[in-house]
Amino acid sequence: MDGGAAGAPTLGVDLGGTKIEIAAVSPDGRILGSRRRPTEASRGPEPVIADLIATLRESIAAEGRRATAVGVGVAAQVDGSGGVVFAPNLRWRNVALGARLSAAVGLPVTVTNDVRAATFGEWKFGAGRGESDLVCLFIGTGIGGGAVVAGTLLEGASHTGGELGHMTIVTGGRACTCRNLGCFEAYVGGWAIAARAQEAARSSPSDGRWMVDAAGTLEAITAATVVAGFEAGDAMSKRLFDETAAYLGSGLVGVVNAFNPRRLILGGGIVERAPFLIEPAERHVRTHALEAAMGELRFERAGLGNDAGVVGAAAMAAHASGRGGPG
Numbered sequence: 001m002d003g004g005a006a007g008a009p010t011l012g013v014d015l016g017g018t019k020i021e022i023a024a025v026s027p028d029g030r031i032l033g034s035r036r037r038p039t040e041a042s043r044g045p046e047p048v049i050a051d052l053i054a055t056l057r058e059s060i061a062a063e064g065r066r067a068t069a070v071g072v073g074v075a076a077q078v079d080g081s082g083g084v085v086f087a088p089n090l091r092w093r094n095v096a097l098g099a100r101l102s103a104a105v106g107l108p109v110t111v112t113n114d115v116r117a118a119t120f121g122e123w124k125f126g127a128g129r130g131e132s133d134l135v136c137l138f139i140g141t142g143i144g145g146g147a148v149v150a151g152t153l154l155e156g157a158s159h160t161g162g163e164l165g166h167m168t169i170v171t172g173g174r175a176c177t178c179r180n181l182g183c184f185e186a187y188v189g190g191w192a193i194a195a196r197a198q199e200a201a202r203s204s205p206s207d208g209r210w211m212v213d214a215a216g217t218l219e220a221i222t223a224a225t226v227v228a229g230f231e232a233g234d235a236m237s238k239r240l241f242d243e244t245a246a247y248l249g250s251g252l253v254g255v256v257n258a259f260n261p262r263r264l265i266l267g268g269g270i271v272e273r274a275p276f277l278i279e280p281a282e283r284h285v286r287t288h289a290l291e292a293a294m295g296e297l298r299f300e301r302a303g304l305g306n307d308a309g310v311v312g313a314a315a316m317a318a319h320a321s322g323r324g325g326p327g
Contacts, residue, residue, distance in 0.1 A: 010321075011059055011107075012314030013052070013072040014114060017041050017089030020052055022059050023307070024067060025314035029125030031307060035059055041090045048090070049097070053104045060105060070101060070109045071317030073117030073309045077160055082111035088177075110317040114309050116162055118267070118302075119146025120153055120319075121312025126303035127265045135261045136302065137164055137252070138268035142177070143185040147259050165189065169251050187247040190270055193223040197240055210234040227274045245277050249284025256289045256297060267302025275301065 009024040009032055016039065023034040035055050039048055060067050074097065076087030082098020084090075098111040112120075119136040128134040132151040138144050143165025147154045154161045165185035166178055173182025174192065186192050198221050201208025208218070211229055215221040229237025256264065264285075266278055282299045304311055 008066040008068045009063055010314040010318045011056065011063075011067050011070045012117075012310035012312070012317070013056070013070065014117075014309035014313065015039070015052065015072055015074040015090075016114065017075065020048075020055060021310055022055050023310040023314065024059060024063050025311055025318075027318065029121075029311055029315065031311065033059075033062060034310070039090070045090070045092050045095050049095075049100055053101065056101065056105050060107075067107065069317040069321045070105065070107050071117065071313035071315070071320075072097065072101065072109060072111045073114035073313040074111060075114045078111050078113050080159055082109060084111070108317070108321055110313075110320045112313065112316055113144070113159075113162065114313075115144030116146045116153065116155070117312035117316055118304075118308035119148070119162070119312065120316050121304050121308040121310075122265055122267070122302055123148050123153070124315045125311055126308060127300040128263050131263050133259070133261050134263040134265060135164075135255055135259050136265045136267065137255065138302070138308075139188060139190070139248075139266070139270040140268040141190045143189050143268075145255070147261070149259065164251070164255060167251060167254055169247065169254070184247075184251040188244055188251065188270075190223040193226055193240065193244055193270070194221060196243075197221045197223075197226050197237075200236060200240060204236070207236045211237060223270060224273065230274070230276070241274065241277065242280070245280040246284060248277055249281040249288070252281055252285045253289045256285055256293050260293045262296045263298050263300050265300045265302050267305075267308065271301065272305070 009026055012023050012025050014021040018039055020039050021036045024032040075089050077085040079085050084092050084095040084097050086093050098109045102109040115138050122128045122136050135147045145164035146162040166183045168182045169184050170182035174186040176183035176186040201211050201218055211221050211225050212218050215225045226237045226240050230241045
């Protein structure tokens with residue numbers, strides 16, 4: 001095996017509702033090469049898994065068969081055996097993904113939740129490198145998170161730890177996509193920002209005119225529309241983002257009090273597009289969280305960007321095979 005196992009890459013997979021991304025990742029977290037293809041989730045699990053296997057084989061061949069393990073981060077609830085319990089974006093239930101992939105490519109396969117993989121990546125090679133206590137919160141269409149406590153990534157009794165988006169921040173509040181009311185995600189997730197903006201524009205058409213004109217129709221308003229409005233100086237968009245920052249801060253107060261991290265790392269599409277949310281949210285936390293919980297707290301933006309998922313999945317597989325990198 002060229003280069004020896006110690007220097008061999010691990011394959012990281014980011015499997016979501018719209019794309020399959022596979023990267024060969026070096027032991028020090030560098031991406032050596034990557035491949036991407038659309039998921040086409042509407043076809044069901046069998047064609048998607050077939051595409052995933054074919055792309056993995058291409059990646060293994062490109063690496064001269066040096067790859068020693070595969071890590072898969074999937075937007076799903078995952079059990080301890082690497083099976084997908086439920087993946088809403090893929091519309092999968094009870095799919096033995098890890099066993100299927102391992103049998104097909106002849107390598108050990110580690111399957112985990114995609115946000116837990118991204119948290120691992122930020123911990124090992126990103127904004128949390130060298131820390132033993134941190135929390136990552138990724139805000140995109142929804143909200144997911146992960147926590148490292150005393151040098152251990154928390155997984156939970158049934159491997160669903162880190163569902164920070166489904167903490168209740170408003171009792172009896174807005175309906176979430178889960179069965180709860182008042183979830184963090186139902187106020188700060190991208191879909192929730194869009195819903196709140198549409199409701200605001202509907203209730204006050206004159207104030208909402210900028211957003212409607214920018215989106216084309218009221219129903220087409222998205223979180224990106226609100227960000228653009230904020231940047232353009234639209235008053236309703238600014239009010240919506242001020243409210244969003246306050247909700248973000250309220251949720252983060254609970255996270256800080258519960259986990260007492262040294263670093264609170266924020267990432268995901270909403271944060272990348274609207275980094276101006278971080279400063280007012282941090283002010284809210286520093287005003288309302290327990291003083292003792294903030295003694296060593298630092299806020300950071302995620303460092304790996306869109307690569308966090310594949311890098312983290314690869315790092316988790318390397319760790320499982322006994323070749324974990326620094327951390």
